Amino acid sequence: MKRKFLEDLGLEKEQIDKILDEASADLGRVKGELEKARDDLKVANKTIDDIKAKTTDNDKLQAELEDYKAKYEASEAERVKQAKNHAVMDALKDAKAKDLDYMAYKLGEVEMDENGQIKDLENRIKDLTEAYPSHFEVNEPAGEPSGGQQQGSNGYKTLDTDLPKGDPSGTQSLEAQINAALGI
Incomplete structure (x- = not known):
């Protein structure tokens, strides 16, 4: 709106100044909203571009997802x-x-x-x-184990070899054992 237009309508200078001040304030507010809308549009366009860039690799992402699923x-x-x-x-x-x-x-x-x-x-x-x-191991009944075996205290079964019993105390020296074996 121009000042000349308002003067031609026959408005006084004070009225014209008030109208122009109000129009200027409205115009400033609209310009601010327009700038905000432009900024929001830029952000939205950037987001769309990012999504487009990510979805172009959608086949790659799907393949990766299938690979992880298979694993x-x-x-x-x-x-x-x-x-x-x-x-x-x-x-x-x-x-x-x-x-x-x-x-x-x-x-x-x-x-x-x-x-x-x-x-x-x-x-x-x-x-x-x-x-x-x-x-499978079979639990034997209590008493004498079968086959001439004797149950040891450690759980192992010893076989009876029918060999003559030696000196269990181990007091006979090695030399005496050799002499006895040689008949000396």
Whole structure:
């Protein structure tokens, strides 16, 4: 709005000054809002450009995501396999299997239930002990062990060799033992 336009309308100088001051204030506020809108537009355009740049590699990101997903699934499958293996080996140890690996092989593939336990493991191991009794240690009844064996205090069984008993005290010297052996 121009001053001449207002003068031609017949307004006095004071009125024209007030109108122009008010219009100037409004114009300043509108210019500020316009600058803010321009700044916001710049930020929005930059954000759009950044998103466009990131989404151009979307195939690469998707491939990377699939790779991580495959690695996770493989490690989860390995964890389940190890959990099965440990549970089977522990159960075979408890059943006193002599060759854990062979008995695990004979047990075959096992399945886990929803609680993370192996399905029907006790019955399957019982079947193994019946099918392969020589592969499991058997608890002998109390009394004399079979086959001329004697149970030692350390849990080992010693065989009776039927050899003559020597001097258990170890008091006979080596020289005396050699002389006795040579008949001197």
